[in-house]
Structure formats: structure tokens, C-alpha cells
Amino acid sequence: MDSAMTKNKYSVLLPTYNERENLPIITWLLARTFETNGIDWEIVIIDDGSPDGTQEVARELQKVYGERILLKPRAGKLGLGTAYVHGLQFATGNYVIIMDADFSHHPKFIPEMIQMQAKNNYDVVSGTRYRPGGGVYGWDLKRKLVSRGANYLATLLLRPRASDLTGSFRLYKREVLHQLINATVAKGYVFQMEMIVRARQFNYSVGEVPITFVDRVYGESKMGMSEIVQYAQGVWRLFTTV
Numbered sequence: 001m002d003s004a005m006t007k008n009k010y011s012v013l014l015p016t017y018n019e020r021e022n023l024p025i026i027t028w029l030l031a032r033t034f035e036t037n038g039i040d041w042e043i044v045i046i047d048d049g050s051p052d053g054t055q056e057v058a059r060e061l062q063k064v065y066g067e068r069i070l071l072k073p074r075a076g077k078l079g080l081g082t083a084y085v086h087g088l089q090f091a092t093g094n095y096v097i098i099m100d101a102d103f104s105h106h107p108k109f110i111p112e113m114i115q116m117q118a119k120n121n122y123d124v125v126s127g128t129r130y131r132p133g134g135g136v137y138g139w140d141l142k143r144k145l146v147s148r149g150a151n152y153l154a155t156l157l158l159r160p161r162a163s164d165l166t167g168s169f170r171l172y173k174r175e176v177l178h179q180l181i182n183a184t185v186a187k188g189y190v191f192q193m194e195m196i197v198r199a200r201q202f203n204y205s206v207g208e209v210p211i212t213f214v215d216r217v218y219g220e221s222k223m224g225m226s227e228i229v230q231y232a233q234g235v236w237r238l239f240t241t242v
């Protein structure tokens with residue numbers, strides 16, 4: 001990896017809710033990816049009082065990886081949007097990576113995201129499932145259609161110049177993430193989409209790296225009709241306000 005990159009530090013914001021099975025593996029993979037590429041790193045775990053004991057697992061990981069693992073819990077399940085706001089306060093890196101802890105996002109794509117950012121000085125690099133080389137595995141047809149439909153609807157109305165709007169595997173310059181998060185009002189599934197639409201609104205540059213997205217390894221999916229309706233309302237709100 002380029003020597004200019006080695007001066008940077010990358011903070012991973014990892015929101016968790018009942019991820020005790022996934023957390024050790026994702027941490028191990030992240031650590032290995034960063035170490036083998038000579039990249040400075042840390043992980044900020046934002047756990048919302050998971051009843052499955054995710055925080056005990058996180059504390060065990062702190063014994064192994066020391067200060068590179070920050071555990072910044074909250075008392076209850078307060079949602080993803082505010083989890084990022086909370087975690088960002090403690091991130092010490094000049095770059096911040098947001099990803100899911102449930103294995104849908106594989107750390108192996110991170111070096112490519114970092115390289116692409118560095119090469120073009122992008123403000124944001126977004127993982128995309130919807131470009132050649134990217135894809136989704138483990139979803140049934142219905143879930144694929146919902147995701148495609150959601151993406152298509154938002155692309156049509158909002159023209160965000162990015163191909164994957166609802167994805168949440170992204171790399172940000174720290175201050176860019178800070179500004180986008182502050183400007184973003186949506187919660188839930190609309191949150192990621194609003195972030196990338198705002199990025200365009202503020203004229204930030206966005207690069208894309210194709211990623212393969214794999215359905216969560218352990219645990220239950222929460223995607224249902226109410227999420228779909230909420231999402232459509234969110235797209236509409238952005239369409240009429242941004």
C-alpha cells in the first residue's frame with residue numbers, strides 16, 4: 001500500500017444489536033485486513049444493550065486487541081442513525097468506515113475502498129451491489145425485488161449519481177461524515193439513502209467499489225412491510241424537500 005496512506009487512520013463504526021456470534025469473526029477479519037495491508041485502524045463498537053451479551057464478547061475482544069477496540073454502549077435500542085452519531089464522537093481516525101457487523105459486508109473490500117479514495121481524493125467511497133462485479137447472495141427473490149425497487153425508486157426521483165443508495169458499507173472523510181450525519185434527518189432504512197443524496201447536495205465527490213453482499217450469517221432479519229412503507233415515505237420527503 002502507498003506510503004501516503006499509512007499516515008492515515010481508519011476508524012470502523014460497528015453498530016451491534018444481538019451480534020455476539022458475528023462480532024469475534026468480523027473483528028478478526030478486520031484486524032487481519034488492516035494489519036496485512038499496514039493500515040492504522042480502530043473499531044468503535046456501538047452496542048445498544050443487546051440482550052444476547054454482545055458487550056461481554058466485545059470486552060473479551062478488548063483483551064485481545066487492546067486500545068484498537070473501543071466499546072461505546074448505549075442503554076437501549078435507539079436505532080442506527082443515532083448509533084453512528086454516538087460512535088463518531090469517539091472515533092480518532094481521519095477516515096471513518098461504516099459497515100454492518102452481521103457479515104453482510106466483508107472486510108476484504110476495505111483495501112480497495114481505501115485505495116480508490118486515496119487515488120481520487122474522494123469525500124465518500126460507497127460499496128455498491130449494483131455495478132458489474134457487485135451482487136447480493138442469500139436473498140430470496142422477494143427481498144431482491146424490494147431492494148432493487150427501493151434503489152430504483154430513489155434513483156429515479158432523486159438522481160443521486162450513485163448506484164447503491166440503501167447500502168451501508170461506506171468510507172468517509174471524517175468531517176464529511178460529520179456534516180452529512182448532522183444534515184440527515186431520516187432514521188431506519190432511509191438513513192443511508194439520505195446520506196448519499198445529501199452528499200450530492202453538498203457537492204461531495206463519491207467513488208464506488210463493487211461489493212458482494214451476503215445475507216446475515218447469524219440472527220434474524222427485521223425487514224418487513226412497515227420498513228418498505230417507511231422507506232417510500234422517506235424517498236418522497238426527500239424528493240419534495242431536497
Ligand SMILES: Nc1nc2c(ncn2[C@@H]2O[C@H](COP(=O)(O)OP(=O)(O)OP(=O)(O)O)[C@@H](O)[C@H]2O)c(=O)[nH]1
Pocket residue numbers: 014015016017018019046047048077078079080083099100101102104216220221222223
Ligand atoms: N447499535 C445498534 N445497532 C443496530 C441497531 N439496529 C441494527 N443494528 C446493527 O446494524 C447493522 C445492520 O443492521 P441489520 O439488522 O443487519 O439490518 P439489515 O442488514 O438491513 O437487515 P438484516 O440483516 O436482514 O436483519 C448490524 O450490525 C446490526 O447489529 C440499533 O438499533 N442499534
Ligand SMILES: [Mg+2]
Pocket residue numbers: 100102104216
Ligand atoms: Mg444485515
